[in-house]
Amino acid sequence: MEKQRAGRNRTMTLSDTEKEELRKDLSFLSEKSAVDGAVDKTFNQDLFEVLEYLPKHFVDLLIIDPPYNLSKNFAGNKFKKTDDVAYIEYVRSWLPKVMELLKPNGSVYICCDWKCTSAIYQVLSECAVVVNRITWQREKGRGAKTNWKNAMEDIWFGVADENDYYFDVEAVKQKRRVVAPYKEDGKPKDWEETDEGKFRLTYPSNFWDDISIPYWSMPENTDHPTQKPEKLIAKLILASCPVDGIVFDPFLGSGTTSVVAKKLGRHYCGVEISEEYALLAAKRLRKAETDTNIQGYNDGVFWERNTLNQQKKKK
Numbered sequence: 108m109e110k111q112r113a114g115r116n117r118t119m120t121l122s123d124t125e126k127e128e129l130r131k132d133l134s135f136l137s138e139k140s141a142v143d144g145a146v147d148k149t150f151n152q153d154l155f156e157v158l159e160y161l162p163k164h165f166v167d168l169l170i171i172d173p174p175y176n177l178s179k180n181f182a183g184n185k186f187k188k189t190d191d192v193a194y195i196e197y198v199r200s201w202l203p204k205v206m207e208l209l210k211p212n213g214s215v216y217i218c219c220d221w222k223c224t225s226a227i228y229q230v231l232s233e234c235a236v237v238v239n240r241i242t243w244q245r246e247k248g249r250g251a252k253t254n255w256k257n258a259m260e261d262i263w264f265g266v267a268d269e270n271d272y273y274f275d276v277e278a279v280k281q282k283r284r285v286v287a288p289y290k291e292d293g294k295p296k297d298w299e300e301t302d303e304g305k306f307r308l309t310y311p312s313n314f315w316d317d318i319s320i321p322y323w324s325m326p327e328n329t330d331h332p333t334q335k336p337e338k339l340i341a342k343l344i345l346a347s348c349p350v351d352g353i354v355f356d357p358f359l360g361s362g363t364t365s366v367v368a369k370k371l372g373r374h375y376c377g378v379e380i381s382e383e384y385a386l387l388a389a390k391r392l393r394k395a396e397t398d399t400n401i402q403g404y405n406d407g408v409f410w411e412r413n414t415l416n417q418q419k420k421k422k
């Protein structure tokens with residue numbers, strides 16, 4: 108039965124008619140493919156199957172948001188929580204093969220929570236040079252009576268070659284309000300007095316507290332249970348994939364990586380086993396043809412949280 112939603116709820120849904128139309132946008136691989144056959148495609152099939160057919164060394168950036176070591180129902184495909192050793196073996200069953208898709212100067216980001224972070228680090232360090240770990244304070248999380256609420260995630264950053272990889276720090280600077288506006292010779296030092304207030308463009312750190320998970324009033328929101336925010340994926344893509352480069356996501360879910368790649372002028376390739384989610388990705392990709400807005404990223408800069416009024420003034 109169709110869920111009842113509040114009037115201002117902007118969660119994207121799919122009607123049966125839309126599903127039929129959007130199925131045309133989904134792809135399936137059953138033989139070896141050249142780069143042309145893989146780019147700007149959404150493969151609705153099992154990753155392990157697709158990996159047999161994709162070309163090697165064709166992507167600039169891998170963004171990986173795998174099932175965490177938690178029991179979760181992904182539209183009928185249930186992932187079952189297991190012990191740490193078995194989860195490491197699960198990651199080892201796909202990560203080295205996914206790494207083979209990366210160009211020699213490519214980069215990889217892998218999302219995880221506190222529980223599976225050591226498994227991800229261990230396997231990633233076997234097949235890439237780990238150069239950082241980003242901590243994302245996602246704020247929302249289920250409260251617990253006998254434990255601390257889980258409100259953060261890790262994103263491991265690895266590269267194939269630590270002496271040769273793309274990183275555009277200018278593209279991901281953050282616009283922050285200046286708390287103590289220091290002046291030298293009566294002029295602002297490293298900050299700007301604008302109509303929106305006093306702001307400074309700062310170097311981005313590996314602690315991210317300016318991004319919330321998608322929620323019901325955001326147009327990017329879908330019913331996918333673990334959807335990543337577009338703003339978070341935008342930072343990864345802008346920093347680590349050149350314009351016109353290719354981003355691959357082996358666990359595409361509702362399509363966030365491909366959608367953001369498209370909005371930012373990069374190419375994409377994604378794999379999702381569930382038809383329900385692959386169709387949501389297809390719908391979002393069609394929408395991205397005319398709507399390239401990424402909430403929280405305006406005018407080429409990432410604004411800190413709670414600055415929507417200033418961002419509007421700027422427009």
Ligand SMILES: C[S@@+](CC[C@H](N)C(=O)[O-])C[C@H]1O[C@@H](n2cnc3c(N)ncnc32)[C@H](O)[C@@H]1O
Nearest residue numbers: 153154172181334335358359360361363379380
């Ligand atoms: C954590 S979610 C990714 C969410 C995604 N980042 C988003 O923003 O919507 C993991 C996804 O991997 C998919 N998945 C799990 N095993 C898979 C497999 N073997 N092949 C392809 N997709 C798989 C699940 O259906 C789920 O949608």
